[in-house]
Amino acid sequence: xxxxxxxxxxxxxxxxxxxxxxxxxxxxxxxxxxxxxxxxxxxxxxxxxxxxxxxxxxxxxxxxxxxxxxxxxxxxxxxxxxxxxxxxxxxxxxxxxxxxxxxxxxxxxxxxxxxxxxxxxxxxxxxxxxxxxxxxxxxxxxxxxxxxxxxxxxxxxxxxxxxxxxxxxxxxxxxxxxxxxxxxxxxxxxxxxxxxxxxxxxxxxxxxxxxxxxxxxxxxxxxxxxxxxxxxxxxxxxxxxxxxxxxxxxxxxxxxxxxxxxxxxxxxxxxxxxxxxxxxxxxxxxxxxxxxxxxxxxxxxxxxxxxxxxxxxxxxxxxxxxxxxxxxxxxxxxxxxxxxxxxxxxxxxxxxxxxxxxxxxxxxxxxxxxxxxxxxxxxxxxxxxxxxxxxxxxxxxxxxxxxxxxxxxxxxxxxxxxxxxxxxxxxxxxxxxxxxxxxxxxxxxxxxxxxxxxxxxxxxxxxxxxxxxxxxxxxxxxxxxxxxxxxxxxxxxxxxxxxxxxxxxxxxxxxxxxxxxxxxxxxxxxxxxxxxxx
Numbered sequence: 001x002x003x004x005x006x007x008x009x010x011x012x013x014x015x016x017x018x019x020x021x022x023x024x025x026x027x028x029x030x031x032x033x034x035x036x037x038x039x040x041x042x043x044x045x046x047x048x049x050x051x052x053x054x055x056x057x058x059x060x061x062x063x064x065x066x067x068x069x070x071x072x073x074x075x076x077x078x079x080x081x082x083x084x085x086x087x088x089x090x091x092x093x094x095x096x097x098x099x100x101x102x103x104x105x106x107x108x109x110x111x112x113x114x115x116x117x118x119x120x121x122x123x124x125x126x127x128x129x130x131x132x133x134x135x136x137x138x139x140x141x142x143x144x145x146x147x148x149x150x151x152x153x154x155x156x157x158x159x160x161x162x163x164x165x166x167x168x169x170x171x172x173x174x175x176x177x178x179x180x181x182x183x184x185x186x187x188x189x190x191x192x193x194x195x196x197x198x199x200x201x202x203x204x205x206x207x208x209x210x211x212x213x214x215x216x217x218x219x220x221x222x223x224x225x226x227x228x229x230x231x232x233x234x235x236x237x238x239x240x241x242x243x244x245x246x247x248x249x250x251x252x253x254x255x256x257x258x259x260x261x262x263x264x265x266x267x268x269x270x271x272x273x274x275x276x277x278x279x280x281x282x283x284x285x286x287x288x289x290x291x292x293x294x295x296x297x298x299x300x301x302x303x304x305x306x307x308x309x310x311x312x313x314x315x316x317x318x319x320x321x322x323x324x325x326x327x328x329x330x331x332x333x334x335x336x337x338x339x340x341x342x343x344x345x346x347x348x349x350x351x352x353x354x355x356x357x358x359x360x361x362x363x364x365x366x367x368x369x370x371x372x373x374x375x376x377x378x379x380x381x382x383x384x385x386x387x388x389x390x391x392x393x394x395x396x397x398x399x400x401x402x403x404x405x406x407x408x409x410x411x412x413x414x415x416x417x418x419x420x421x422x423x424x425x426x427x428x429x430x431x432x433x434x435x436x437x438x439x440x441x442x443x444x445x446x447x448x449x450x451x452x453x454x455x456x457x458x459x460x461x462x463x464x465x466x467x468x469x470x471x472x473x474x475x476x477x478x479x480x481x482x483x484x485x486x487x488x489x490x491x492x493x494x495x496x497x498x499x500x501x502x503x504x505x506x507x508x509x510x511x512x513x514x515x516x517x518x519x520x521x522x523x524x525x526x527x528x529x530x531x532x533x534x
């Protein structure tokens with residue numbers, strides 16, 4: 001899938017009245033100790049309490065400051081607690097605006113909201129993230145046209161759908177109902193519907209880059225050893241590295257990113273042989289290639305540059321894949337077996353540890369804190385809560401190993417419903433997930449990783465529920481079992497909510513979308529984040 005290659009409507013963005021035109025700019029990192037000699041200051045801030053506190057500290061410490069010359073820009077939205085906070089600090093910033101920079105292009109088929117910590121705010125019951133998600137979707141409609149159909153699953157998703165309805169009424173003058181979006185529909189899903197997928201190990205090539213922290217992979221950015229770097233005599237000395245962005249613009253990465261990690265070697269090897277054969281063939285034709293009188297010299301030169309870049313890309317991905325394979329030790333395969341047994345609900349083989357013993361052993365090993373935390377959460381989510389005796393033991397062992405300051409961490413996990421005792425109300429959601437496994441056929445241990453015909457291969461045998469729901473919405477017929485499954489999570493079908501338009505025009509627009517199935521694009525919005533495997 002690829003986002004439609006259309007140009008958004010041109011809109012002139014002007015500064016609010018009274019704001020100065022910017023000519024000479026000096027950029028300073030925002031912090032409590034930051035000093036700037038300029039009288040006029042612009043602050044570009046994310047909507048967080050820490051940033052508000054730092055801004056207040058700067059204002060109080062700079063006694064000569066004129067707050068009329070301070071211009072505060074919140075990206076992508078102004079925090080709801082801003083007025084209360086400023087009243088408490090006895091401050092008044094007359095120049096405060098929002099910059100609706102909601103979306104970041106992540107990859108060819110992925111865009112992301114510019115909102116770190118979304119899931120945390122959703123769990124804490126804050127409405128800021130839900131409101132900003134609705135505003136972000138409205139901003140897409142202003143740029144690309146109105147979406148004919150919106151579907152929502154989950155409590156937060158329903159809130160977003162309702163907010164879109166009200167915001168469409170507020171922005172009715174800016175929305176043209178006859179201007180149809182290239183998206184045939186928007187499907188809004190709640191992360192809460194499928195929490196186990198977040199805790200499981202992703203076995204796609206891209207997923208393993210993140211799981212194993214290859215090249216300190218973060219936000220598609222990866223540090224790669226420089227090609228041709230000479231090994232250092234000192235083993236502790238780090239070889240020189242280059243920063244690469246791994247996304248769909250890299251044709252080799254696009255080819256392997258969704259492959260099962262054990263199957264990534266084959267397409268890489270085939271691509272490498274093809275490039276090597278091309279260079280071998282070119283070596284034989286060297287004299288004709290260097291003939292300046294030939295008409296195809298420029299085309300040949302361009303092809304040589306492209307093939308050389310492709311060869312370097314293949315070598316880089318070969319090195320990265322070798323790092324992944326070197327990281328897949330015995331403990332990794334034991335982890336995959338543990339996860340498979342949990343999601344399938346099968347008892348461990350004779351001589352193998354029980355889920356409680358495995359998690360307890362991971363805590364005692366003292367590895368990175370995120371590793372045992374993921375296991376604890378997966379244990380709780382797949383077993384409908386942890387028995388009280390085992391729950392108390394794991395809490396004690398975790399605090400003894402990592403410090404009693406993490407009592408707050410355990411409390412936060414309980415509030416999120418991620419690690420709870422089996423008598424906790426959140427454990428009831430596990431029974432719904434058990435029904436979903438059967439109704440949506442989530443477990444498929446027979447999937448072929450070499451030629452997968454089911455998305456279950458991305459987690460060994462577990463198909464992410466969010467992917468199943470999207471397939472159910474888009475193509476699969478609704479069976480009675482699936483209908484009964486989603487009674488507690490009703491979907492909302494909203495054709496042009498909040499807009500007073502001709503019903504015949506709406507029907508014609510929807511029919512025209514149905515007629516161009518090959519070109520239609522479904523936009524899937526997951527509130528709380530999505531994994532690369534999903």
